[in-house]
Amino acid sequence: MTSVEIDSDKCVASGACVDEAPEVFDQDDDGTVVLIPGDLTEERIGDARRAAASCPAGVIRLLEGQSSDGSR
């Protein structure tokens, strides 16, 4: 199982994650990232991975479980 971990203390409220993965991330009133509860489908994992790459503060990390294809 892949899961998403956020380090919200580092969040700079850019909103980049919401652009990339609006079904996975939201912002609270201060703009700080909030994880939307729910199952991580393949598509959402892809979105979350792009969000992690686009975050300008390294807030988002994907914890890869058993990767299905064994690739990087």
Next chain:
Amino acid sequence: MDLATRTVAIVGAGAAGAATATELRSLAYQGDIVLVGAEEHLPYDRPPLSKGLLTGLTTVDRLWLHSASDYADLDVDLRLGHEVEFADQEAKTLHLASGEEIAFDTLVAATGVSARPLGIATGICGVHYLRSIADANALRSELGPGRRIGILGAGFIGLEVAASASKLGCSVEVVEATNVPLEAKVGREVGERLRVLHESHGVRFHMGVTVVEFTTSVGRLAGVRLDNGAYLELDAMLIGIGTRANTAWLRSWVDAAGAPVADDSGIRCDPLGRACEGLYAAGDIAAYFDVRASSHTRHEHRMNAGEQGRFVARSILGANEAFAAVPFFWSDQYDVKIQVIGTPGADAAFTIEETFDDSRRFVGAFRQGGELVAAAGWNAAKHLQPYRRELQSQLLAGRANATPERIPH
């Protein structure tokens, strides 16, 4: 072209360089990646240097963009603590200060910028610049209750350090040549509010003046004289008066027409991030041709470093799409987070469009001829989203009319 047997060398192990390396692997690039950094540190995040790292809110070990094992897992050959003396365009070889050579097929320049030094302050103990962890550690040792700290230049670095120093109990004097802090970046109105915010924390501003003399006592900074005759007694001073691009190692490189591709103002690139055959650039150093502005522009912001870093990875692997991103930056000062999306032109009209909490927070729009060109938020990050979307759709609409083939280098 067999990508699997090629080497991409990335010089500059900051946010842009690290993003290029990781994105190449995300895109399944199988060849070699060498990432060369002048500092001994793993690639790290620089925005906290002027904020949390000075105030103690964060620590160096929280700045790494990825862990050492992440790079190993991605098979990225990290060469840290290595200065590149020059890159040989003909032989496609990097020459490191250590004497080592690294052959490459494709080169990515991501060496960023350095603080522009002030000649009259040369060699004076107590004068600081801020670009690196080492700089931040040296500056931090100067800050504390009652310390008299001067800031030359009310830009992002200057104002953020002023806020951090003030938080730590320092007495802070800001000297700035223009009349409004950060006006070119955030507009007059937000700039004025920033000044008021700082003044409410006891920071004093000396606007429209410059430093003409640094005085020393027993080899250390004692104070500065301003061109209006005023004299400020200081224990230390931070100079933040702009930057110059770290391009010395690329000075011999020329484009197809024989013109140099790099100078102090950066590396001139086409909209694909390419300076010439085999050379790409990303981040602070890179001046991409901006189709809408019809000029080469450079963005010294953290967001841009990641965006261009990932973008050149795609370009290297054959994507033929012009770089298009809405500029975004933020600045944290005291308990205020300022965010700007887009490019506020000097003649754009600024209006506050929404306020919250009795006007303590707001969103404002910059419009030119009625069209939205930028938006600014003052502790209103979430409320900028609709403006971001509008600017992004403008950008996408604009891109449809401008294919890379039609764009001059």
